[in-house]
Amino acid sequence: MKKISERFRLILLLLGLFIYVSLVIHFSFGIPGGADTTFISSENYTSTPDGRADPGGVIVTMTIDATLQDGSWKAYVGNISGKLVLRNSGGWSIYEWPFDASTLGGFIFASRNDSVNWDNVLCANDSTILAEQDFLGMSSTAADNINNTFNWTEHDAMAMSGPSDIASDSCSATATYVNGTSQPADDTAFFQELLLYDNTDLNFLYGTFIEQSLFGYDSNSTINSTRDFQLIVAENDSSAGTTYYFYADLQ
Numbered sequence: 001m002k003k004i005s006e007r008f009r010l011i012l013l014l015l016g017l018f019i020y021v022s023l024v025i026h027f028s029f030g031i032p033g034g035a036d037t038t039f040i041s042s043e044n045y046t047s048t049p050d051g052r053a054d055p056g057g058v059i060v061t062m063t064i065d066a067t068l069q070d071g072s073w074k075a076y077v078g079n080i081s082g083k084l085v086l087r088n089s090g091g092w093s094i095y096e097w098p099f100d101a102s103t104l105g106g107f108i109f110a111s112r113n114d115s116v117n118w119d120n121v122l123c124a125n126d127s128t129i130l131a132e133q134d135f136l137g138m139s140s141t142a143a144d145n146i147n148n149t150f151n152w153t154e155h156d157a158m159a160m161s162g163p164s165d166i167a168s169d170s171c172s173a174t175a176t177y178v179n180g181t182s183q184p185a186d187d188t189a190f191f192q193e194l195l196l197y198d199n200t201d202l203n204f205l206y207g208t209f210i211e212q213s214l215f216g217y218d219s220n221s222t223i224n225s226t227r228d229f230q231l232i233v234a235e236n237d238s239s240a241g242t243t244y245y246f247y248a249d250l251q
Contacts, residue, residue: 031118031162032109032249040078045069071237072136072144075176077216079228080104082250099250102212106251107158108229109196110206114245117200121164123171124195124204132204136236146234150174150195154186158194158207161249166207171195176230177217190214191230206233210250 047067054060081101087093109116124132129147130140138145155173158166168187175189183189191214196205208231216227235242 032107032116032160032247034114035080035108035246035248037246070144072138072142072235073149073232074235075217075230075232076110076244076246077227077230079213079226080108080210080248080250082248104210104228104250105212106210107160107249108208108210108231109247109249110231110233110244111203111247112242112244113198113201113203115201116203116205116247117198118160118162118164120199121160121166121196121205122199123166124197128197128202128204129172129195132234136234136242137238138234146195147172149232149234150193152185155192155194156187156209158209161251166194166196174232176232178215179220180217191216191227193231206231 046069052060082099082104084097084099085093086095129150133140133146136146140147142148150172152173152175154169155171157168160166171194173192173194175183175185175193176191177183178190183191190211191208193206193208196207197203198205208229210228213226213228216225216230219225219227233244
């Protein structure tokens with residue numbers, strides 16, 4: 001009888017441990033998580049050359065202003081929705097809590113890595129920025145390298161879920177355009193973007209703020225099109241395309 005009682009207590013202990021672990025795994029939403037993405041469209045710009053017909057025997061003085069598409073960068077823009085779930089590893093939910101789209105905030109992150117340690121995210125430092133440039137084949141003197149693109153010294157604080165918290169004016173930063181126009185280089189800008197990295201696994205990250213349905217890079221007051229996020233990420237212009245993974249911290 002004593003052996004049966006001990007075995008019964010062991011079974012109860014293991015069952016309780018299993019239930020606890022399951023709840024921790026499937027109900028944790030205090031850190032950013034992988035974001036599902038839906039492809040909508042992809043656009044590219046091609047410049048059209050100007051031509052002239054001049055008679056022989058003349059000397060033509062002119063200026064040339066060239067606008068060329070930059071293959072060292074690409075952009076991702078769009079809108080966001082989300083929900084909290086209590087579900088198992090098979091994707092079956094026992095309950096869900098949709099976010100209110102009118103008040104949804106937080107951050108969107110992009111990384112070349114499909115796994116990030118969110119417990120130790122910091123501002124990217126000089127060595128991590130240079131390492132990312134080297135990986136993507138960017139020259140340290142190029143006008144469009146990562147270091148020269150993210151050259152702001154002012155930005156908003158990024159109060160991430162979980163233990164990581166990015167203070168204001170502490171990271172290399174920039175902001176994408178609104179209505180095709182650059183914004184003031186300070187924390188009043190919309191669509192600010194920061195350079196970050198995971199200090200545990202040294203994974204490089206781009207992080208941007210979720211806005212509330214603002215006019216984006218291609219919109220103005222006559223176009224009914226708004227964006228919740230915009231971000232740019234660096235690319236190796238000699239490659240077929242680098243894979244980036246997207247994460248959302250919804251608040």
